[in-house]
Amino acid sequence: MFNKILIANRGEIAIRIIRACRELGIQTVAVYSEADEDSMHVHLADEAVFLGDAAPKESYLNADKLIRAALDSKADAIHPGYGFLSENASFAAAVESAHLTFIGPSADSIRAMGDKAESKIAMKKAGVPTVPGLEGLESDDDFKKAAKEIGYPVLVKAAAGGGGKGMRVVSEEKELTEAIESARSEALNSFGDERLLIEKYLANAHHIEFQVFGDKHGNLVHLFERECSVQRRHQKIIEETPSPLLTPEIREQMGQAAVAAAKAVNYYNAGTVEFIFDPILSSFFFLEMNTRLQVEHPITELVAGIDLVQWQIRIAAGEKFPFAQNHFHQHGHAIECRVYAEDPANGFLPSTGRLLQFIEPRGPGIRVDSGFTVGSQVTHFYDPLLAKLIVHAENREVALQRMKTALQEFVVHGVVTNIDFMQAVLRHEDFANSRVSTRWVESALESGILLLENPQQAVGFHHLIAAALADVVFVSGKAQSAVSNETDPFNPWRKTDNYRV
Amino acid sequence: MKTTFDTQTIEINPSGDNYAVTLDGKTVSVQVLRADAKRGRMDLLIDGQRVSAHVSSDLAKRWVTVDGRTSMLTKTSGAKQGVRHDYAGGLIAPMPGQVRSVSVGVGDVVKKGQTLLTMEAMKMEIRIQALKDGVVKAMYVSQGQTVEREQILIEMEA
Numbered sequence: 001m002f003n004k005i006l007i008a009n010r011g012e013i014a015i016r017i018i019r020a021c022r023e024l025g026i027q028t029v030a031v032y033s034e035a036d037e038d039s040m041h042v043h044l045a046d047e048a049v050f051l052g053d054a055a056p057k058e059s060y061l062n063a064d065k066l067i068r069a070a071l072d073s074k075a076d077a078i079h080p081g082y083g084f085l086s087e088n089a090s091f092a093a094a095v096e097s098a099h100l101t102f103i104g105p106s107a108d109s110i111r112a113m114g115d116k117a118e119s120k121i122a123m124k125k126a127g128v129p130t131v132p133g134l135e136g137l138e139s140d141d142d143f144k145k146a147a148k149e150i151g152y153p154v155l156v157k158a159a160a161g162g163g164g165k166g167m168r169v170v171s172e173e174k175e176l177t178e179a180i181e182s183a184r185s186e187a188l189n190s191f192g193d194e195r196l197l198i199e200k201y202l203a204n205a206h207h208i209e210f211q212v213f214g215d216k217h218g219n220l221v222h223l224f225e226r227e228c229s230v231q232r233r234h235q236k237i238i239e240e241t242p243s244p245l246l247t248p249e250i251r252e253q254m255g256q257a258a259v260a261a262a263k264a265v266n267y268y269n270a271g272t273v274e275f276i277f278d279p280i281l282s283s284f285f286f287l288e289m290n291t292r293l294q295v296e297h298p299i300t301e302l303v304a305g306i307d308l309v310q311w312q313i314r315i316a317a318g319e320k321f322p323f324a325q326n327h328f329h330q331h332g333h334a335i336e337c338r339v340y341a342e343d344p345a346n347g348f349l350p351s352t353g354r355l356l357q358f359i360e361p362r363g364p365g366i367r368v369d370s371g372f373t374v375g376s377q378v379t380h381f382y383d384p385l386l387a388k389l390i391v392h393a394e395n396r397e398v399a400l401q402r403m404k405t406a407l408q409e410f411v412v413h414g415v416v417t418n419i420d421f422m423q424a425v426l427r428h429e430d431f432a433n434s435r436v437s438t439r440w441v442e443s444a445l446e447s448g449i450l451l452l453e454n455p456q457q458a459v460g461f462h463h464l465i466a467a468a469l470a471d472v473v474f475v476s477g478k479a480q481s482a483v484s485n486e487t488d489p490f491n492p493w494r495k496t497d498n499y500r501v
Numbered sequence: 502m503k504t505t506f507d508t509q510t511i512e513i514n515p516s517g518d519n520y521a522v523t524l525d526g527k528t529v530s531v532q533v534l535r536a537d538a539k540r541g542r543m544d545l546l547i548d549g550q551r552v553s554a555h556v557s558s559d560l561a562k563r564w565v566t567v568d569g570r571t572s573m574l575t576k577t578s579g580a581k582q583g584v585r586h587d588y589a590g591g592l593i594a595p596m597p598g599q600v601r602s603v604s605v606g607v608g609d610v611v612k613k614g615q616t617l618l619t620m621e622a623m624k625m626e627i628r629i630q631a632l633k634d635g636v637v638k639a640m641y642v643s644q645g646q647t648v649e650r651e652q653i654l655i656e657m658e659a
Contacts, residue, residue, distance in 0.1 A: 233625075341623075349596035350623040351650075356557035356564060357541060380598040380622035380647070408569025413541075413557035420570055463572045465522050465531060466543060466554035467563040468504045468511045471576075472520070474538040474556075492558040493538055 001317050002026050002077045002101070006070040007045070009081030010060060011371035012388060013293075014041035017079050020309035029073045031066060033059035035379045040371050047073055054381045060084045063091045067098050077101035077316060083383065086292040089114060103316040105269045105291050112265040113289040117159035117197045119265075123286045126264035128257045131276060131285040133199025135159070140177055143198055147176060150200045156180055158187035159195035164234030166190060169201050202276055204437045207231065208243050208284070209274040210258035211300045213311065215321040216268050222255040223304040224330050226272075226296055227434075230425060232348050232441045238422060239296040240335040241303050244396060244434040245279050254284055261289060270297070270312050279437075295388065298367060299334035302392040333399040334392045337407060337422045339370075340384040344421040345452045352380050356492075357413035361406040365392045365399075378415050386417065400426060424450060506563065506574040522547075592629055592655045594648045598622025603644050605655075609637045617655055620648070629654060 004027040007014045014030060018041065021028045030045030035054035042048045049069040051059040059065070061084055070078050078095050080086035086104065093107040104110070113119045117135040124130055133154075134146045147154045147170065156179055158166030166187030168179035180196065188194040206229040214220030227243035228236045246254070258273035272294050274287040297308050306328075315321060341351045355376045360368040370387030372378070378386065389406055393399035407423050428450060430436050444450035474493040503512045512523040519532045532546040545552045555566040563574040601621045605611060616628045617637070639656040642648055 346595065349627075350598065350625060352597040352622070354559075356559055357555055357566075359555070380596075382623060384623045410569075411555045411566045412571070413555070413564035413566070414559065416573065417571070423569065460567060460570065460572070461524065462545075462547060462552050462554070462567045463565040463570075463574070464506060464509060464511050464524060465529075465547060466545065466552070466556055466567060467506060467565045467574050468513055468522070469520065469531065469533065469545065470541075470543060470554075470556040470558070470563070470565075471504060472502070472513055473533055473536045473543065474541075474558075 002075075002313065004029060004046075004073065004075040005077045005079055005103070005313070006031065006049075006066070006073060006075040007041070007079050007081065008060065008066045009079075009084060009086075010036055010039065010041055010382065011385065012369045013081040013083075013295075013371075015044055015371055016369055017081060017309055018044050020307065020313060024310060024313060026313070027075075029069065029075050031060070031069055033381070035377075035381050039376070040373060049073060054379065056084065056381065060382075063088070063094055066091075067094060067100070070095075070100055071098060075100065077103055077313075079103040079313070080292065082292050082295055087114065087290070101316050103269070103312055104293075105267055105271060109265045109267050109271075110291045113291050115159055116157065116161055116288060117195060119288065120197065120286070122264055123261055126260050128261045128264070128286045129284060131199040131202070131287070133197060135197045137196070137198060140180065143180055143196075144173060144176060146198050147173065150198065153201040153203065154198055155201040156183050156196050156198050158183065158191060158193070159197055160191035160193040161187060166196070167234075202278055202285075203439070204279065206243075206245060206277040206279055206436075207236075207274065207287075207438050208246070208254070208277040209272050209290075209294075210254060211294075211297070211304075211308075212258050212262045212267065212271050212273060213306075213308070213315075213321065214262060214268045214271075215315045216318060217320050219321045219324075220259055220262055220267065221321070221323065221325045221328065222258045222273075223300050223306065223308075223328060225251065225254065226294075226299060228296065229436050229438050230431070230441065231438050234438075236296065236338065237340070237418065237441070238335065238337050238425065239299055240333065240396070240399075241299045242330050242333065243277075245277065247282075250282055250284070257284070257286070261286060265289075267291075269315055270294075270308055295338070295385070296336050298369060298388065298390045299336050299392075302334040302367070302390065303330050303332060304328050305331060332392055332394045333396045334390060335399050335403045337389045337403060337426075338385055338418075339387040339389060339410065339412070339422075340418045341378045341386050341415040342384050342418055343416040344418050346416075348418070350380060350384050351416040352378050353415045354378075355412065355414040357411050358386075359409070359411040360387065361389065361409035363402075363406070365402055366390075366406050367392070386412065386415075400432070421452065424452075505577050507577065591653045592617065592632070592657070594620060594629075594650055594652045594654055595627065596620070596622050596625075597650045598648065600642050600644055600646045600648060600654075601626065603640065603642070605637050605640075607637055607640055611635060611637060611657075618642070631657070633657075 006029040018028045028045040030048040032042045033054045085091040089107040089111040092102040095102040153171040168183045170179045184194045211223040226241045228239045230238035261273045272290040275284045277284045358374045367390040391402040514521045529548040534544040536543045543554045557564040561576045598620045601619045603618045611631045613633045615631045636658040638658045
């Protein structure tokens with residue numbers, strides 16, 4: 001087993017990994033940028049190494065600095081978390097070349113799954129269903145011919161792609177040439193690689209993914225699915241497991257396909273095989289494989305009853321995974337809501353600032369993975385994830401109610417969040433009836449079946465009264481509570497006089 | 502006393518142990534059951550209904566959560582009402598972030614839809630584009646600069 005692990009990440013996932021290490025009796029090294037000097041993950045780790053400027057390429061994306069920090073602090077392994085360098089095959093290879101262990105799959109597995117065109121070809125060979133389409137086309141005429149064969153609407157997307165970049169939906173032939181051109185230039189700009197592939201576009205598809213987990217001795221299982229169809233800008237907001245759409249038979253088929261996909265690239269450690277699921281035909285197609293721990297891994301941990309991060313570490317150290325497929329069963333239902341610092345009424349654009357209030361909900365079956373507290377600064381440098389709110393209950397109905405209650409109790413002041421928006425989604429009958437496809441948020445907002453309240457305008461009567469009274473009660477010390485009579489020089493309520501009429 | 506938040510004015514007057522609160526010509530009686538300035542918590546009895554609120558203050562801004570719904574209010578003096586953060590001909594930042602690239606300079610003739618600069622925040626890149634054909638009158642930001650939401654970036658000839 002390892003003595004010391006360097007965690008090449010920040011925020012909630014760095015904290016999640018530090019906790020797993022502690023439970024395993026392993027020392028931890030945190031890394032941080034200038035913007036994160038006072039972050040929770042820095043305080044929690046046994047040691048912390050300063051990387052450099054806030055910009056990711058000077059800090060969390062700087063492979064040389066990270067490997068140097070691991071060697072200097074005498075760590076014997078690096079956990080990459082998710083995002084940043086977690087799916088960078090060269091980084092994984094460089095870590096191993098430095099005689100450190102990369103806690104994740106092999107560089108070869110990452111490389112094989114990193115290219116959408118290559119991986120699709122490998123999946124077809126392994127007998128995993130893929131979306132009808134073609135790879136390796138170049139001329140417009142070839143694309144036209146392929147599109148006609150597949151049938152419109154089609155999707156052209158970057159072979160090296162990710163995150164929705166270099167991707168265009170084309171509904172008829174006359175749009176095709178322009179879509180190819182713009183997808184190509186976006187792909188070239190974003191990934192330095194202009195290769196495109198073309199496939200059938202599935203309009204009302206759901207995103208259902210399977211967790212897989214394997215050791216370095218050839219054992220590999222799946223840990224069931226996660227339904228992740230509630231998305232905005234191709235990014236997940238709410239995930240749940242089990243998916244209400246899957247019958248035991250389809251779950252079994254998809255699980256087997258996920259295992260076959262992972263085995264085709266000699267996969268070990270934690271990974272996720274993403275499928276597009278057509279609820280009308282109950283058919284599924286391989287989309288891509290994420291060769292790392294996912295943001296939404298906690299719902300799998302709760303329902304499958306396994307600590308994925310601890311096992312990632314144990315597997316990386318060479319241990320055998322002792323459980324066979326039939327060891328695992330789904331217990332109850334889990335939902336995750338991603339609390340983002342973003343303003344749904346402003347097109348989900350980021351919101352930054354200092355957290356004035358950060359009250360996490362508590363109670364039975366509630367788990368919060370977060371990296372922030374009151375006073376934390378939310379900067380524009382990194383992703384907008386403030387916290388993951390995860391609930392677990394005996395069934396979907398109880399879990400949904402638990403999540404609604406927990407979201408109501410989550411208080412964040414200082415940055416605009418999507419907490420109210422997620423409550424609106426969960427209240428909607430389409431969510432209750434599992435009719436939320438990956439395009440649902442966008443179309444629900446367009447058609448008006450989901451209404452957004454601007455936090456600056458849709459102010460309730462009670463909100464106004466509370467705000468106005470706070471200025472009177474908190475400042476005058478007329479409050480009946482014992483603490484409010486103290487003279488507190490940091491009390492923000494005493495600095496507001498110049499705004500009073 | 503009167504307080505204005507954004508465009509709504511609310512009046513509060515002590516009335517015995519309670520407060521008389523007037524908004525939109527309607528007056529209700531409000532009793533403060535508990536108030537904790539440090540934690541920003543208040544329990545109120547508004548017209549007989551119990552309301553629990555979290556309130557935070559940041560200069561002129563007030564963040565209020567009641568019943569799991571959060572609002573952000575801005576305290577304004579009555580005179581400031583109706584003044585907008587942007588103005589005709591100006592292009593403002595739709596989000597806080599960093600200016601990633603600037604592709605035009607003062608005096609440049611630009612076409613509607615042309616990208617004038619790009620901004621980045623939280624791994625998201627957005628393009629600031631010309632709203633109509635015109636000439637760049639002033640550039641207020643440069644590459645690498647950090648900007649606030651609604652900060653003026655570029656001014657166009659009217």
